[in-house]
Amino acid sequence: MPDTRQTLLLDAPLTPQQVWDIAQNTVKLDLSSAARLRIRHANTSLRQLIEGDTPIYGLNTGVGGLSEQRISAAQQAELSKKILFSHAVGVGRPLDAAQTRAIMACAINSYALGYTGVREDIPDRLLALLNSNSLPIIPSEGSVGYLVHMAHIALALIGHGTLQTPTGLEPAALVLQKLGFAPLQPEAKEGLALVNGLACATGLGCLSAHSLSTTLHWADRIAAATFDIMGGQSRAFDPRSAALRTMPGGQHVSARLRALTQGSAHLAARQGGRTQDALSLRAVPHIHGSVHDALEGIERTLAQELNSLSDNPAIINIDNQPQAFSQAHAVGASLARIMDEAALAAASLGAVAERRLDRMVNPLVSPFPAFLPSDSGTGSGFMIAQYTACALVGQNRRLAAPASLDGGITSGLQEDILVHATPAALKAQSVVDNTRTILAIELLALCQAIDLAGLYPDLAPKTQELYTQVRAQVSYYQEDHPLADDIATITHWLGTTQP
Incomplete structure (x- = not known):
């Protein structure tokens, strides 16, 4: 069947009503050229910071209680990937489809502001999953405010676990392949940016x-x-x-x-x-x-x-x-x-x-x-x-x-x-x-x-x-x-x- 949904172009930040519409799967979402430019500029700034020696939380240091522990340049990508696994500790019944879509929309909205430093690859994968209604399975409990729920979404981007698709449960890596993406290899800070923030609570x-x-x-x-x-x-x-x-x-x-x-x-x-x-x-x-x-x-x-x-x-x-x-x-x-x-x-x-x-x-x-x-x-x-x-x-x-x-x-x-x-x-x-x-x-x-x-x-x-x-x-x-x-x-x- 042809997709008759209208496309909402994300340029200015989303409104609460637009988050609701996306959650109901009545519209598709895409990034405007201006939003993409903001994301690219922030990523360029991040790459310049990577080359420096100044301690930067979650970039060349550990996270949370390990924030004073320095991380070498060679370890930064490994830190990002390990953050995803260690933070995916949700328990309880899964969130429903509307809740999952709302959270994903708010995460994309946050990246589009242009201050996280992530590559376009990350919101593009989220957009592809969202618009194809291929949804990560997110346990509802285990958060004291943020981190946990987004970690379970991030696992799907690296090809781990299964997704709920319109035809049933499918391996995340296979769904990404169908959508034209290889599993994400998170770079410096991206693991932290994927789990951090208030996308879950806002959605x-x-x-x-x-x-x-x-x-x-x-x-x-x-x-x-x-x-x-x-x-x-x-x-x-x-x-x-x-x-x-x-x-x-x-x-x-x-x-x-x-x-x-x-x-x-x-x-x-x-x-x-x-x-x-x-x-x-x-x-x-x-x-x-x-x-x-x-x-x-x-x-x-x-x-x-x-x-x-x-x-x-x-x-x-x-x-x-x-x-x-x-x-x-x-x-x-x-x-x-x-x-x-x-x-x-x-x-x-x-x-x-x-x-x-x-x-x-x-x-x-x-x-x-x-x-x-x-x-x-x-x-x-x-x-x-x-x-x-x-x-x-x-x-x-x-x-x-x-x-x-x-x-x-x-x-x-x-x-x-x-x-x-x-x-x-x-x-x-x-x-x-x-x-x-x-x-x-x-x-x-x-x-x-x-x-x-x-x-x-x-x-x-x-x-x-x-x-x-x-x-x-x-x-x-x-x-x-x-x-x-x-x-x-x-x-x-x-x-x-x-x-």
């Missing part, structure tokens, strides 16, 4: 942020529908009151909830019936709004990271004199913190969604039949589904503990503070996934309540639209099959459909 972070954004917009829609069927007091979204809180996210959510519930006869008939609703209903603008505000900062930091070098050392030409700066650019403190914030933000969405769910099923406060059964005599309805939501809220609470504060000491006290950016990004994705499931349960419950109470004709058009979309996926729950099947269906739908 995973872009995916987590995109997933959070989609989940947040679904949460707004679902919360509005729950508010509608529960007959909430719409003064909670009054623009005159909302304007008293200056946070833009809260004002945005208030406006969106007004639009989503507009035209509801059910709400209109219940205005003034209560002084105020429970917080899980009237505080949606405040809680969801805080996530909108947090997401804006998360996306801004990711964009900054994609514009920044995270290799060590950096190769810079100053007044026609190449210099190496061995700094802490691979310490992703900002990245780790925003990924912790992403986990907290997603967890807060799940927590309030579970509380809204409880108000629909709990006979102490619900206007509907207890637990929404199809048969109140024999059915438990959504009683135990709320247990599942409660369990996921608890798991999210545990996962929301900050990875960026884990610390740790490695490499013989040379690396004596660690920020765990990659684990932060991985757990943020787990929290988002859990929250999407909680929202799926809430959505199924509110549709069940609509059917039980015959509310459909009186609801807002947007609530009716959402109900119709769900019922196209799953029918009214008669308790004639495991409810887990419906939860899985709607969870997948929320993750693959734009709100």
